[in-house]
Each structure stands twice: as structure tokens, then as C-alpha cells.
Amino acid sequence: MTRILAALALALSLLAPSLALGQGADLGTSATSGAAPSSLRPGQVVVNRADRVLYYSRSDGTVGAAPLDGGASFRNxxxxxxxxxxxxxxxxxxTLAAGAYGHDRWKAGTGGATYTFSTAANGDVTLTITAGTLLQIITADMVHAGGSYRLSWSGTAQGRVHQGTPGAYAAGPITATLSAGINTTVEFGTGTLSLVQLEPGTVVTAFERRGDEQQRCDRFLQFHSLTARWTSFAASQSMEVHVTHRVPMRAIPTPTLVAAGGRSNVSGVSVIAFDQYSSRFQINSSSGADTYAIGDKWLLSAEP
Incomplete structure (x- = not known):
């Protein structure tokens, strides 16, 4: 037990410098999901196995919480x-029509959405939703296990979480019982909104900050610029351009030409093959001459 407490003391001192864990430390466990303890004795540590959260007493008498299941990568x-x-x-x-996307992974609800946003010095963005709703569909592969999940956020907007028929909006945080392996929607009405987190259990932990958020978004959306130039010797000759995706996409994407770049002697550009890992484009010539397409901007979407 002494070695366990020593290891916990070292780990927790890294998680929370204000940790109070010393002589007479008390380690307990709980197998029942529930709210955080309102108070702990000095030096007391409680591991909630159901919610996979570790509670500890801080030196100022308050209760701290730290996730146990990959808190640095996969909790949110x-x-x-x-x-x-x-x-x-x-x-x-x-201003978004129903189902249209704004910031990555966030789209308008059935009534559309209107919002503005501001960016703090640390890069966090706060939305102000003035009309409609904004939602995110969390894909089934991210809901690894069924049970209680806690939705939390900062701001005045009210939210809801559901896997089918949506319920009423409520102020956060809110708890929902979810089934494993089913697409899950989090949705918010008018008001301010930032730092949205859905995590297993019934306890709100600190907002999870990750260094790979761009790559996570790239699984659903990527923009690519297409450039090719060659000398065609006749009409209807073609050149193929292979584009490797930055990260494998969640599913086979749908390609859309967002904006044509500079083109000369080009009769058309098309996507002739694509999968989760790469796309292949074909550029056709109008005649025998210098032929190029420079800076075509393509959107690849694998949103659910």
C-alpha cells in the first residue's frame, strides 16, 4: 500500500500541484457512478471505477478530479x-442553411443557424448563436461503451444530447444515457458557447486540450489544391494527378470543386478515383497546346 500511495502521490503531484497527500493518506474506491464528493479529508484519494475518475483533496480543502481513461487523448x-x-x-x-457547416465538425440544425464568434488570446473561440441551432454528430466509433455520459460547456446557450428523438434543451452540465456504437448528436440553441465536452461518466472534468485537433478534423474534411501543366499534342488528351490525403479520412469522401484556379486549354477536370487515403484527378485538354490547371481548390468531405 505504501508503494501504491507513493506512486499516486507522484502522479497526482504532476496533475495538480496543490495536491494534499502525505502522512495518513487515505485511498478509497467506488464502483458506483455518481456525482463528485462534496468534500474529502486531507490526504484522501477516491478512485471511482465506474466513472473512471480519481478524486483528491487539494491543500485548500476543495476536491480535485482527474480522468483515468486516457485523459490526454480520448476522454472528450x-x-x-x-x-x-x-x-x-x-x-x-x-449564416448557415439547415445542415450546412461553419467551424469544423459543427453544422446548422433543421432550422438553420446564425452566429458570430470571437477569439481569446489563448486561441479559444466563443460563439454567439443568435438564431437556430448548431450541432455536431459524434460518430458511432467514438461512443465506445454504453452508459452515462456528461455534456458540459461554457456559456449561456442551452444544450441537449441524443441518439434518436431529441429531448428538451437544458442548461449544462447534463447527463445522458447512451448506447455504444450509435451516432450521437450534441446540439445547442441561442446564446454563447465554448469549450464543449462530452465524456463518459457523470462527472465534469477539465476541458481536454489536444495537440492533434487539426488531424481529428482532417478525418472529416480536407481542402486540396490541384496543379498540373503539360504540353498536349491533341484534343482530349489527359493528365492524371494523384493527391495523398493528409490523414486517412473517416470514410470515402465526397469531392466538390470549390473554386477553379488558372486554366488554359482545359476542357474539364474530374475525380476519377478516390478512397479514404488518396484521390486521383484527371485533367483533359481542349487541343494540342500548352495545357494547365493551376490552383484548383477541392473540398473532400467525409462528414456523417
């Missing part, structure tokens, strides 16, 4: 919960 099921990734480069007042 929401992608881009701080709204820092904005590949579509929306600006100003963002």
Missing part, C-alpha cells in the same frame, strides 16, 4: 470543442 468525444479549427474560413456573421 467532441471534436473541435474549442472551435479553434475553421478550415472553411467563415467570418463575420455566419
Amino acid at each position: 468525444r467532441v471534436t473541435n470543442g474549442a472551435f479553434t479549427i475553421n478550415q472553411r474560413a467563415v467570418t463575420g456573421t455566419v
Whole structure:
């Protein structure tokens, strides 16, 4: 037991410098999901196995919480919960039709959405939703296990989480019982919104900050610029351009030409083959001459 407490003391001192764990430390466990303890004795540590959260007493008498299941990588099921990734480069007042996307992974609900946003010095973005709703579909592969999940956020917007028929909106945090392996929707109405987190259990832990948020968004959306130039000797000759995706996409993407770049002697550009890992484009010539397509911008979407 002494060695276990020593190891816990070292680990927790890294998690929380204000940890109070010393002589007479008390280690307990709980197998029941539930709210965080309102108080702990000095030096007391409680591991909740159901929620996979470790509670500890801070030196100021308050209770601290630390996730136990990969807290640095996988606890938050929401992608881009701080709204820092904005590949579509929306600006100003963002007005979205039903189902249209704004910031990465976030789209308008059935009534559309209108919002503005501001960026803090640390890069966190706060949305102000003025009309409609904004939602994210968390794909089934991110809901690894069934049970209780806690949805938390900062701001005045009310939210809800569901896997089918949506319920009423409520102020956060809120708890929902989810089934494993089913697409799950988190949705928010008007008000301010930032730092959205959906995590297993019934306890709210600190917002999870990850260094790979861009790559997580790239699984669902990528922009690629297409450039090729050659001398064609006749009409209807073609050149193929192979584009490797930055990361494997969640599913086979749907390609859309966002904007044609500079073109000369080009009769058409098309996607002739694509999968989760790469896309192949074909550029056709109009005649025998210098032929090029420079800077075509393509969107590849694997959103659910």
C-alpha cells in the first residue's frame, strides 16, 4: 500500500500541484457512478471505477478530479470543442442553411443557424448563436461503451444530447444515457458557447486540450489544391494527378470543386478515383497546346 500511495502521490503531484497527500493518506474506491464528493479529508484519494475518475483533496480543502481513461487523448468525444479549427474560413456573421457547416465538425440544425464568434488570446473561440441551432454528430466509433455520459460547456446557450428523438434543451452540465456504437448528436440553441465536452461518466472534468485537433478534423474534411501543366499534342488528351490525403479520412469522401484556379486549354477536370487515403484527378485538354490547371481548390468531405 505504501508503494501504491507513493506512486499516486507522484502522479497526482504532476496533475495538480496543490495536491494534499502525505502522512495518513487515505485511498478509497467506488464502483458506483455518481456525482463528485462534496468534500474529502486531507490526504484522501477516491478512485471511482465506474466513472473512471480519481478524486483528491487539494491543500485548500476543495476536491480535485482527474480522468483515468486516457485523459490526454480520448476522454472528450467532441471534436473541435474549442472551435479553434475553421478550415472553411467563415467570418463575420455566419449564416448557415439547415445542415450546412461553419467551424469544423459543427453544422446548422433543421432550422438553420446564425452566429458570430470571437477569439481569446489563448486561441479559444466563443460563439454567439443568435438564431437556430448548431450541432455536431459524434460518430458511432467514438461512443465506445454504453452508459452515462456528461455534456458540459461554457456559456449561456442551452444544450441537449441524443441518439434518436431529441429531448428538451437544458442548461449544462447534463447527463445522458447512451448506447455504444450509435451516432450521437450534441446540439445547442441561442446564446454563447465554448469549450464543449462530452465524456463518459457523470462527472465534469477539465476541458481536454489536444495537440492533434487539426488531424481529428482532417478525418472529416480536407481542402486540396490541384496543379498540373503539360504540353498536349491533341484534343482530349489527359493528365492524371494523384493527391495523398493528409490523414486517412473517416470514410470515402465526397469531392466538390470549390473554386477553379488558372486554366488554359482545359476542357474539364474530374475525380476519377478516390478512397479514404488518396484521390486521383484527371485533367483533359481542349487541343494540342500548352495545357494547365493551376490552383484548383477541392473540398473532400467525409462528414456523417
